[in-house]
Amino acid sequence: MFVWGSLLYFRIYTPPANAMNIYVVGKQWMWKVEHPGGQHEINALHVPTGRPIQLTIISQDVFHSFSIPAFRVKREAIPGRFTSVWFQATMPGTYHLFCTQYCGTNHSQMIGDVVVMTPDDYKKWLRESTSGESLAQDGERLFASLSCNACHNTRPDARGPNLANVYNSQLTLTSGLAITADDAFLREAILNPSQHITQGYAPIMPTYQGQISEEGVIALVEYIKNLNSDYRIQQTLNTTDIVPENEGKAAPTTPAPAGQKEVKP
């Protein structure tokens, strides 16, 4: 029983590599969901069937807990750090979404619906509810407006490291620590920069704690994650990337509408 339970536990909390990542921010007393395509939802989560969905969860204030009983999925939303969980929906329908960690007055109002759709419906939904900008594009706008690019650029005399391809790369910090630049690292480096200085750079970056919301941080992280070679290309990222055409078993794939398709890197 112990072994079985533990295997299950490891499986639920270790997302597969090809999972689609959706960000969830808990806040007194609502769930804010950020799709990579820039769709925002409150107290609702739309997902397609037949695809592993990874949720990256964080809280903006106190402990919350993101729970979808029907999928046997639950993960605490902790202020100040990312947690993640994954699932794969099989049946279209509407399911309950609860906050299960007591979080204050309207704890019991912090509920919503998980809407599971067929991949086709999902694509339609994505198209209809897009805000016109992907999450990464939001991030890019922030990146520019906070003047991050004043230091983090490709010029040889740049004061900050170039962030292209930084995601998932091995970094050596000034403390000598070798670390993988994952979501959590990127987030921390924005909020508490001085502990996360890459070797060879001066600790001059100001903290952005309290200046950007959790959604802003998420947008920035998403932007940095998608920086592949240089900035320009990234603008071409768009919503159609979210549901790649080469899904394993989705046979009757309709070609994505032409309008959504832009130049891919």
Next chain:
Amino acid sequence: MSDHTATGNGAVAEAQHEHPSYQRHHFETVDQQFDATNFAMWLFLLTEIMFFGGLFVSYLIMRNWYYPAFVEGSHQLSILWGTSNTAVLICSSFTMAMGVWAAEMHRKKSLLLFIGLTFVLGVAFLGIKYIEWHEKWEKHHVPGIHYSDASFLNPASDPEVYKEYHDKPLAPDMAAKTEEYFFLYFAMTGMHALHMVIGVGLLVYIFFRARTGAYTNGHFTFVENFGLYWHFVDIIWIFLYPLLYLISRY
């Protein structure tokens, strides 16, 4: 049969009062009383260790997270005052041990002398602590009230500390974490000082009781147990001192 026993009871209870006045009558012998109270004191100290343990754990975790802030924060502490306080406490432990010895040897005068000395040293410790805290107050290093991290953003603005350590300026986010250091500094030394205050209060009580000869008649359990408490408070300081003052000095 219950009635049978009840009638004899009063007389029996009276008859059992053939023991020294300081023996509480639920104990069979003085030795048992001594053993029991002594054992209780050790258990209590165990509780205290767990109590401070929580603080130590928090300190170690935070220090690990915000190492530079904790290093520069500790530079603000005066090693001179810290060391002299350690010396004061060790001396007071010595006089306390001598006090217990004097009580055991039925020497009332030396007992009074040593208890008095311990009291003076205890008060001296608190006095020095006050000086240190006062300095923090003036430098705006008391967390939560009017905290300022200027000394860490620009160490040169604090010439006394600067000329000794030549600290580099901390990045703003790290400098803010020095407040965390001072929070724990005040929580730990404050909790320790609270124990000292209780100890000093008890010393006054012991002193006046000792004047009536209460502890030099062979029954010195209270003095002995208080001695254990005093040494314990001392030992806590022996841990606090390196953690707060020394560990990240150079």
Next chain:
Amino acid sequence: MSEATVVSLPDQSTARIPKMNFITKENGLLSWLLTGDHKRIATLYLVSITFFFFIGASLAALIRLELLTPQTSLMAADTYNKVFTMHGVIMVFLFLVPSVPATIGNFVIPMMVGAKDLALPKINLLSWYLYVIAGIMVIYTMAAGGVDTGWTFTTPLSTHYLNTHVITTGLAIFVAGFSSIFTGLNFIVTIHKMRCPGMTWFRLPLFVWSTYAASLLMVLGTPVLAITLVLVVLERLFHIGVFDPAFGGDPLLFQHLFWFYSHPAVYIMILPGMAVISEVVSTFSRKRVFGYTAVAFSSVAIAIFAFFVWAHHMFIMGISNYASLVFSLLTMLVAVPSAIKIFNWTFTMYKGSITFETPMLYAIGFMGLFTIGGLTGVFLGSTGTDIHLTETYFIVAHFHFVMVGGMLMAFLSGIHFWWPKWTGRMYPEKISQFAAVTTFIGFNFTFFPQFILGMLGMPRRYAAYPPEFQALNVFSTAGATILGVGYMLPLLYLTWSLKFGKIAGNNPWQATGLEWQTQSPPLTENFVETPIMDHEAYDYEWLEQQQQKEVASV
């Protein structure tokens, strides 16, 4: 149920309560308030704990009433939060933790080890006063507007996001914590140093062993909670701290420190319950507890394991997967000593001559409910299933099965069992049997539906819930009313029996513990002369021989 009974009462026409006993020794309020007598302090505790139990229980009734409908109909969400928080705080810190140790334990432990009193009577009294101060602070908090953190005080919710009386509640628990530290400390010292001649460790009744284990937990666990709450209070006061990530703190650190106490705390609550059951089961089966040594050491084993399982409250909180693995394994290990106890009690009953007096009915109730509570604990301890079940009504049901079904049953069992010793009078047997059965039925009606609710995913601490859960909630509320009757009855008939109960005599149950060999109610000094333990614990043959001797001598 057979008519057979073990009860042997003295002839009611001639018997009377001994004139000289701990109750009649001195009169006046002051003689009670300044007493050092462990039996009087136990009585004070009994009165105050009962008081807080009924406050906690009426809050529970309010919760159940509110949950009758899916909407927030009876009270606002905010009020609901305060009610369940106060219910948790009062029940956990002011009832469950001190219930058996501070009342029954206080009353019987010195007698069981053959001592005149606890080692430190003044500290004992002090701990009662601390308890009362804590109680007053909690009542003040309620009067002043309550607190709505949940009894777990999750940071940073408790430190910066609520404007309710977190500080007074925190300090109340701090004070109550010291009350339980002192009680535990007193027990340990007494058990170590005050045993009468011949009372070796393995002749101690199992009650003493279990309470000893619980006391160890109190002494070592409670201070960690105390310092944690001090930090929470400081953090609230100075808006800086070690637990709120907005100030650079670590909220998980709070969870670790809190559960380091609060997991052992549930063993502080249940171990004394197990202590009572060992006594009762043996007495009413007329057999020595099967595997005495195993039961004794299983108590200590539970106490030791208790310190190494705290992180199972945090499986979904993002501790590393491998840490979960270790804690899950350790959690499952706790089931082993618990199971040893259950099996040994069952074997004690096997081929015993069982009679079903009220304490035994409660004890059997305990064994059934605790087994269910314990087994569902394994589902929660198993990491995979925990993800789904935690923070739902499954947890609520599990906790109440263990605590209410276990501990409260044991408490009532113990109260009935030692009532004749305490007051010198019997409680009315028929109505109390009725109450025991009512409690059992009401309890199952109340909490069993909650397991199902939990499986379906209804989250806990919800003032309003989706309508499809209503049926089971109505069921649960209905059960709670039956349970309420079950709790009111003992209060009424026990009070009645103080005046009108039958005279109990020294040893109505024909039990073997030293406490039964003295008069009821006992003398202030407990024994006329220091007893000498010359037989093993639960030696019913010895008891028979004693009685034959007495008959012969008369």
